[in-house]
Amino acid sequence: MKNLKYIALSIFTLGFLACENETLEDLRNRGQEEPVVFEDFTQGSADFSKFVSMGNSLTAGFADGALYKISQENSTPAIMAEQFAALANGGSFTQPLMNDNVGGLLAGGNPLPGFGPRLVFNGSGPAPLQSLVPSASPTTDIVLNNPTGPFNNLGVPGAKSFHLLAPGYGNFSGVIANPPTANPYFVRMASSPGTSVIADAVAQQPSFISLWIGNNDVLGYALSGGDGSNPITPMTGPPGVGFEQTYQALAATLTGNVPGVQGILGNIPNVTAIPHFTTVPHDPVPLDAATAGAVNQAYAQYNGGLQLALANSLITSEEAAARTINFEASATNAVVIVDEDLTDLSGLGLPNFRQATAADLLVLPAASFIGTLADPNNPLSVNGVAIPLSDRWVLTPEEQAEIADATAQYNGVISAVASANGFALLDANALLDELASSGIATSGLVLTSDLVTGGAFSLDGVHPTSRGYALIANEMLKAIDATYGTNFEASGNLVDVSTYNTNYSPGLLQ
Structure with a gap:
């Protein structure tokens, strides 16, 4: 045993020396390399004198499940505006900054339901800020202390395409209506209660827009x-x-009311590739032999009913096999889900149950729901095992196909509008697919779409980190280069992605 120890130590030492020698050799080689020579910056035909950005949470700088001040300061359009101002004829860029780095909204001093503080990393995963800092409280009040515009960043978290056209989307009375007709974030930035996002953008007569x-x-x-x-x-x-x-009306409103407006459009990423849908496995249930046997007994009548349906040609043998529920003594049992696309066997008293497969995508909140009890007084009522997960917890392949079809159609529209108006185009779809499949090397880093560790996505699994927003800003600058003749990339004026944070301390409150 002692000899093995010394052999291992020797191997480690040799490996370390080899790495050290390689490092020295690398340094020698670097000294002999030709220095990189960048072009002088040129502005091309682009006019950045008045830059206005429109969109949703991805434009606003939303991260970690909330909008908060430092995330806004590192939003994609804010990063771009810094480059425009430093190198070209870009002007000031005003954002509707939150009051704090807690996140969350108040209305007349009362917490606005559904708009709570940000998530933080608790050492093992995402957690509510107040679980680590109980005293942390939102201070941004949409009734008492809204900032003064006009705002260059008109990114409204939660906005869909048609919301940008909607008059009154920033009217406080619409926030408290049932159902709501307004957005509390736009209440903070709207020039008047009856205005729309697109109207406030046009009123500024931007020379350059992002949408x-x-x-x-x-x-x-x-x-x-x-x-x-x-x-x-x-x-x-x-x-x-x-x-x-x-979408065509948004573009026509801009081009028809702002002569010579330039800009960049972003298309729609494959949302099912983000960590919100790729983090929770389909088979996270650990069971011992006794428990697996008890659960199988509970599903015996259901499985027997499937055989009756098969014998009566109500379902195929493939569907019968897919719907048969079986647990084993294993750490990786698949959860049971409700699937509305299965054949309706309610005439036999059989629900649409099956176990999930790798083709199903469980949403991130399912991680804290699977394994809990539907009935606290019944230890057998385990969600995801005895109690199947309802539709809200899982995206089936059929639902994923609906999303993919809509995304492809939307992107066709966006591409056509960009071409027709001479706008640059950010292919966010390809960018996020690359993050998910192979990762992206940039600024000496490799960013991936892994939750927490990948660097690109914040703790909500949906929105980028500040580092992710910097990556997107660089990709937008490259697209602008290709369309308007600027040379941010060739002149060495993309931002250093490594200087942007992936998360912020729970102690950062103000």
């Missing part, structure tokens, strides 16, 4: 597990209803 909208038109459906409570925006229909005419 990244449409993500929520599919994301809302995805986040709700495709349960129908937040439907996908239809492709067809008049402005304010269908995505195509709505």
Whole structure:
């Protein structure tokens, strides 16, 4: 044993010396390399004198489940505006900053339901800020202390495409209406109660715009597990209803009222590739032999009913096999889910149950729901085992296909509008797919879409970190280079992504 110890130590030492020698050799080689020579910066045909950005939470700088001051200061358009001002003819860039780094909103001193403080990292995963800092409280009040505009960043968290056209979207009375017709974030920035996002953008007569909208038109459906409570925006229909005419109306309003306006559009990423849908495995249930046997006994009647349905040709043998529920003594049992796309066997008294497969995507909040008790007084009522997960907790392949189809159609519209108006185009779809598949090397780092450790996505699994927003800013600058003849990339004036944070301390409150 002692000899093995010394052999291992020798191997480690040799490996260390080899690495050290390689490092020295690298340094020698670097000294002999030709220095990188960058071009002088050129502005091309771009006019950045008045930059206005429109969109949703991805434009606002939303991160960690909330909007908070430092995340806004590191939003994608704010990072771009810094480069415009430092190198070209860019002017000031005003944002509707929150009062604090807690996040969350108040209305007349009272917490606004659904708009709580940010998430933080507790050493093992995402956690509410107040679980680590109980005294942390929101101070941003949409009634008492809204900032003064006009604002160059008109990113409104939660906005769908048609919301940018909607008059009154910043009227406080609409926030408390049932159902709501206004957005509390836009209440803070609207020039008047009856205005719209697009009207406030046009009023500033921007020379250059960014428009990244449409993500929520599919994301809302995805986040709700495709349960129908937040439907996908239809492709067809008049402005304010269908995505195509709505998006075309946004572009026409800009180009028709702001002569010579330039800009960049962002398309819609594949939302099912983000960590909100890729973090929770389909098979997270650990069971011993006794418990597995008890659960199987509970499902014996259901499984028997499937065989009866098969014998009567009501379902195929493939569906019978897919619906059969079986648990084993294992650490990786699949959860049981409700799947509305299965054959309706209610005539036999059989529900639409099956166990999840790797093709199903469980939403991130399911991590804290699976394994809890539906009935605190019944130890057998385990959610995800004896009690199947309802539609809101999982995206089935059929629901994923709906999202993919809508995303492809939306992106066709956005691409056509960009081409027709000479706007640059950020291919966010390809960017996020690359993050999910291979990661992206930049500024000496490799960013991936892994939750917490990947660097690109914040703790809510949906929105980027400040580092992720910097990555997106660089990609937008590259697209602007290609369209307007600037040379941010060739002149070495992309931002250093490594200097931006991936998370912020729970102690950062003000």
